[in-house]
Amino acid sequence: MIHLLKKVPNDITIACSGGPDSMVVLDFLNNGRRNIKVAHFDHGTYHGREATKFVHDYCRRNDIPIILGELSLDIPTGRSKEDFWREQRYNFFSSIPGPIVTAHHLDDVVEWWVFSSLHGQSRLIPYQNKNVIRPFLLVTKDELLSWARNKNVRYITDPSNKETRYMRNFIRHQMMPDIVEVNPGIRTMLKKKLVNKYTEEEENKNG
Template sequence: MLYPSFSRQLLTTHNAGSKSFVLAFSGGLDSRVLLDLMARFIAQYPTYSCHAVYVHHGLSNNADVWAEKCLAWAKQSGISCDVERVMVETGNRISLEQAAREARYKALAKHVQQGDTLLTAQHSDDQIETFLLALKRGSGPAGLASMPVILPFAKGTHLRPLLNVTRAEIEQYGKAHQLEWVEDESNQDERYDRNFIRHQITPRLVERWSGIHKAVARSSALCGEQEALLEELLSTQLAQATQQDGSLLLAKNTTQRVGMALIRQWLKRQKVVMPSLAQLEQIWFNVVLAKQDANPKLCWSNVEVRRSQGKLYLLQQWSDISQWQASLELNAACQLPQDLGALVLSESGCDKALRYPQKDEQVTVRFCYQGDPIKPLGRSGSRKLKKLFQEYQVPSWLRSRTPFIFYGDKLVAVVGYFVVADFSGDDIAINHRI
């Protein structure tokens, strides 16, 4: 009876404006069954189409073999299939599971066009695991809501059509239809929390309480509804607090409870890895409530929250570029590091700023200056660069990412802010393209 309920869900939940599906196909039991179900669905409803994508993480020596099997099974099913190779970031402070998941969904997103539906094969046992992992972390309603059946994804939607189906039912279907699938050896490694729950906890829960799948599904749905209600109630206040540059400005009379909730919703909309409760509290106490002259920040995952002029900013963590430098040639674009755009010194343009460099003055761009006080054009007297940045209200994190132009060892311009008086002229325009 698995197929009839599956096809009904696809017909009722799929976006009627598009009839294109993208199937995340790992070759394991769950996605192998999903491929077979989709083949039957397409045969019955030929106006729909499906394309499978195998994401090659490079984490197993068997990945190449799995990729070939997936291509073969998809071809047998009459479904096109691509292999996407990804690089998974590893490190002592990085969760391999999380890094692989992020890389996988990033690869899948490239295949989801406007209105398409991504299909993944998570089932109700996976939901139990996700719920218990959230419980272990001490998550609130947002975490305990676990995995929704359908949600926005890339340019379309993400649908989990097997989320109310048990692993036992999926295995029964696979065996009844004599399907082959791959066995990922990492799924047996109980050092991973999810595998420990799968092999040691869920079977005992099912043995004790046969209705545990439905109970967890019900609790997850209730938590999801409560989170959605909170988001709806805070939507107007969040819109008022969110500034044009994407920063968050909390009213001075905002309470801790409301303030932390607004910060969570603000971060959620920016689709970053959510901070833990302890980290959220640190944002409130150590960033929001820090002294006015402080330069507070909180880092987690690959992002950080900082405060400037009373506003909170979400930023990507960047490596140090203080030692980076490059030569500048007239009328030639110089590509800056870390998505900082390109810099061009041009002899054309209406806003001329610099004089020509002398023959012995090598022109370079750098991101560090530790020299003498500077006198900007139009100012009386010289000031230290730190004081000038404060006057120009340049946030602290932008100061180390602002390009400096040098003639020899002399600073001649801070791009976007000022030209040093002794080097001003009508010969060269500065163009910074982001």
């Protein structure tokens, strides 16, 4: 069962890479009761072009409007490719009116918390940043993959996600198994922190 952090608006744009997480989110939210569009960003790599074709074909078959963006700048000297691509994606998202739903999930929350802890901050992924909302933060990766299996959701995988020279991938593949073994309750702990933080923010917002 997929439980959302907050109800999703009816008029939304779903950020979709073609990977398992975003394809499940697209399948879950494309239930006929919402006015949805898809936003896809092409990073200009071989896999990026394959992903663009995959997402474009899915949207065409399902009569879903698609907004395409593409990387048009070279990576500046000294910049991390991962960080630069993320920056360009979010610049693209900010150019689209209305809420953008991403597929960030609880495992992303844990990985980001570990990553930021290594830099002395221990931060949680926020529910909202400008027009980007992340309602799936309480859902685990396993729950998304289970939905994909049960609903026969097709997706493609990015081979670069396994490259441990990128810090986030190193944390995911090399560190997380040991962290979960030492502290099996880490997901539950951060889930509670996330709910408490969101509840507090909503209370402050509503006065």
